[in-house]
Amino acid sequence: MTDDMAEVPQAGDAQDPARAEDAADLPEASGEAAPEPLGLVRTPTGHAGVDAHLERLADADHLTADGHVAVYEDVHRGLRDALTALDAPPVPGPYENRS
Numbered sequence: 001m002t003d004d005m006a007e008v009p010q011a012g013d014a015q016d017p018a019r020a021e022d023a024a025d026l027p028e029a030s031g032e033a034a035p036e037p038l039g040l041v042r043t044p045t046g047h048a049g050v051d052a053h054l055e056r057l058a059d060a061d062h063l064t065a066d067g068h069v070a071v072y073e074d075v076h077r078g079l080r081d082a083l084t085a086l087d088a089p090p091v092p093g094p095y096e097n098r099s
Contacts, residue, residue, distance in 0.1 A: 037061035053078040 038061060042054045053075045060071040 035062055035064050047082070049082050050079065053082070 037058075040057075042057065044051050045054070056071065056075050056078070060068045063071065
């Protein structure tokens with residue numbers, strides 16, 4: 001065996017202790033990792049309806065990835081409705097239709 005080949009780890013060699021510690025931090029392949037909050041800050045917009053939808057995004061922090069879709073679709077629908085309402089003509093108040 002040459003000196004170059006001695007540096008390459010072979011099957012059955014003992015693992016590097018640093019790599020063993022890194023492997024301990026990884027979730028097991030057979031189990032599913034628990035959801036972890038992303039810790040994103042949501043800045044209030046000042047519009048109560050929009051802020052409520054943005055706060056709803058925090059619900060995704062407690063769900064696994066496959067549950068995020070429902071939350072994102074709900075928030076998207078609410079924000080789209082809020083934007084659509086801005087384009088609607090104003091509804092006259094009860095005293096604005098005087099002749």
